[in-house]
Amino acid sequence: MSGHSTYQPQNKFLQWFEKRLPLGGLIHSSFVVYPVPRNLNYLWTFGGILAFMLGVQIITGIVLAMHYTPHVDLAFKSVEGIMRDVNFGWLLRYLHANGASMFFLAVYIHMFRGIYYGSYKEPREVLWILGVIIYLLMMATGFMGYVLVWGQMSFWAATVITNLFSAIPGVGDAIVTWLWGGFAVGNPTLNRFYSLHYLLPFVIAGVVVLHIWALHVAGQNNPTGIEPKSDKDTVRFTPEATVKDAFFLAVFCIVYAWFVFYIPNFLGHADNYIPANPAVTPAEIVPEWYYLPFYAILRSIPDKLMGVIALFASIVVLAFIPWLDTSRVRSARYRPLFKQFFWLWVIACIALGWLGSKQPEGIYVIMSRIFTVYYFAFFLIVMPLLGIFEKTKPLPNSISESVLGAKA
């Protein structure tokens, strides 16, 4: 659905270049005249925000890597060296650490929006699955980055998470030894995590290109969930969508800067300012906030192998929702029942996040189980059945009608 390119450079050199590689035309058709539904709300600015955050993480990360030493005896010290002796090193490191949190915050809003407005449905299934792949890669990257600090929580998180693979029957222990590069989390583990932490963001960037490509083939979904039918339903990417994206990116950056400059350690764990010590287990081992719901799911199940399966299933299930959701109406705006089940599911995710930070005992375990059951039921029971039984509201005839109707 790329807009028809009318790009005709005036400059002689650009004309010469365009004949040989039509790069200008590609940019012009994809990011200037590309038609965007005119009724997009601010939730649709998070795609751009995510691209920006990936850029921030890669740039700050490359500079941090120039000062970081991936060795068990030196990693923690080199991070503190960045904080103390590198010019604006504290800024780079806080931008990077809080940038990861902001990246996840944005991706969660992006995903919630996709589910609410049915953005995963035909013809956007591949677009959605590419997004799930990006999310998985982000989780792996974020986890390994957290380990690089080599504080107490880094070390013990690495131990707990890699140990999950030991639940695999038969070969589990062999796999864990292979992952560690030894018989415990140690220097080989740190080295390979550093290597992968540097590699994966570029893999993410590659999948992001595919994600945007798939987006530009199918076109953007919008709050009504109906496709644009005429030029009246769309606006140009530039300037309308870009200026809107830019405004909300600036607002997002205010939140980001608030964390970086005023509460840079709020989202971290105090124990990670203690150098890693394999001989001392911390009183509580908790992952970063963005993994907490999955940690709660893992711990809600008494059997280790089943817990690990549930943990992975809770993410993999996302890739199947284009087919689990049987409704022909996309947007929750016209699906009164789905809307309620959706918000319940959001509550379940947040509750699981909170429970993930609690010790797995007493009422917390019971609550984790209830919310875990609902988390899966939403995808496996609610989504297939609602499509059959739900009575949806009438859809507007076109996007422009829905916009004008709202104004009138």
Next chain:
Amino acid sequence: MSVLKRTVFAFTLAGAVVALVLPATAEEQVPPPRLKWSFAGPLGRYDQGQLQRGFKVYKEVCAVCHSMSMLSFRNLAEPGGPGFSEAQAAAVASDAKIQDLDDKGAPTERPGRLADYFPSPFPNELAAAAVHGVAPPDMSTLAKARTYQRGFPWFVFDVFTQYQEQGPDYIAALLKGYEKAPQGFQLPPNGHYNRYFPGHNIAMPPPLQDGQVTYDDGAPQTLDQYSQDVSAFLMWAAEPHLVQRKRIGLQVMIFLIVLAGLLYFTKKKVWHNA
């Protein structure tokens, strides 16, 4: 009421009941009192006099057992810190004895220089543990490595109030928190009862008493004052660029708010014609 509203209400109620019935199952830590810190809030900056007093307490008391291996003497004269002159910092350094090698490669001891790191009281952790039972933790990042559970909903409010001084609050309270163990409390030998230490059994004996350190600036020579001064000093040691961070933060905030405002009106103008 819709199904949604009813369910949200039910969950909120359930959450509130759980929060009331189960106050902190695993974490049995007593929350320390909140103190006033000059470096709190968006305009916070270290009080130089307080950092200098805190350094004196650290040097005369803490440094006997605790290392602070990531700081060097030059840090004492850097902007945003205790504000010693370079000559004063050099004088502090020259009092220290640094293990080094001479021209022929033989071990030797020389007076410290500005570039030297603070020497540690023990050659390694094992040696420290052999003397004290438990190795006293390094103090370089201690103020950021100690905290206490704020719990729901307080941790949400902390985002907006910028309460980030849990570390110094805890350390100051701990230094004043030594008490007689209550009846029936099993205190192991060499243990000390501390109200604020998680589990209450701390290996460190009470380190500070009234009048122990002489202040030159007329500040009260009390345990209260010592504990607050040394906690502020430890915060600086853990976060030496805090003042610069908050100063730049204000500039960035003003810039971003103006930028967002301008973009908002640009957006309105562009969309007016759309």
